[in-house]
Amino acid sequence: MTGGSSGLGFALAEGLSAAGLAVSIIGRNADRVGEAEARLRGLGGAVRGIACDVSRQDQVGRAFEKIGAPVGFLFNVAGVGQFGPVEDITEEMIDEVSAGNLKGLMLASAAVLPMMRAAGVGTIVSVLSTAALVGRAQEPVYCAAKWGARGFMEALRVALKGTPIRTVTVYPGGMRTPFWSAASGLSPDVATFMDPREVARQILRVVLDPGGTNVTEMTISRP
């Protein structure tokens, strides 16, 4: 679970633990990963926290070495928001938004895929945003990264068609999570946004019990 320290990643880890699965949560900040690990263990989960910047291929490699056991599910949930008009785009903004939303998702998927192929089973879930489906004037770089991740997941889906490995791409609307306090350039009223535990519930129903189908894309919005 990338982005597992807080928000939707934490809620998904909580749900997977409650379903009896061992979960490794990955996050950039070692302190926050440790706190989330302790909270999830307090709830009875078999949870391990791993500090790792998934936009760095060497760190991703080491993280999967630590996990070791066959990985049944990869959840790409990590994300960062930097917003503002096109005129205010900087090279640093592009690099940070790409690393946080796109590069790490590709590197983690590339690293887990050989393990899943060897095991003959697996599901790669990427949680993007409705910003991957439309253009938004104040979110040009964020839209680029999210559409980019959508294109990558489409390529992955085509590559894995007919294999036992599934892909699920999720496009949630805004959630009440720490994403917004870390984001720059937009300060929406998150009080009306979705509860991440509700969103996690919708995702896990599909991912944990797909039956004979492939739900390859899900858009989840406020009523």
Add this chain to the structure above:
Amino acid sequence: MTGGSSGLGFALAEGLSAAGLAVSIIGRNADRVGEAEARLRGLGGAVRGIACDVSRQDQVGRAFEKIGAPVGFLFNVAGVGQFGPVEDITEEMIDEVSAGNLKGLMLASAAVLPMMRAAGVGTIVSVLSTAALVGRAQEPVYCAAKWGARGFMEALRVALKGTPIRTVTVYPGGMRTPFWSAASGLSPDVATFMDPREVARQILRVVLDPGGTNVTEMTISRP
């Protein structure tokens, strides 16, 4: 004209020159830019070559300072191809493909937009690929960059709705250009691919004579 030294960028520069417009061609390789400039001048064009890596914001700034005059059209045509399966993705591949297809397109657009707003007129044309519309198993990182550029152009289109500045996003199929000799991981038979001058003609008809309409997207394929 980014990517103006060869292929579709050169063909577009040729067409714009023939229509009587002054053209600045931008490319990373100073030698190739110089050669293209000489060829286009030999055809009677008012052409200037500028060596610039558009994925570097400082270089983009200096390039537009050199151009100086109001910029009526920005053509984002530069592109690089690195192909292969998801398992072979590397951090370096992601960085190079992102820089060559996505980052430079965003930085050039961000740099030209204030000039176009000040002039009250302008058109930003981005030439992507049909890889921005579908997923391809052997093109995961390329698809990510091209879908990312498509998302950015969608955000730009929404931001500029109702202003005098137009955006055009073009999705061409394969062309007979030096793109393929520089690309790694795929070696298609380009003999059947489109002539870049034909593709340039289709684009310029729309861009130079839009009438009262906005053709915001064009897909151009082999018959």
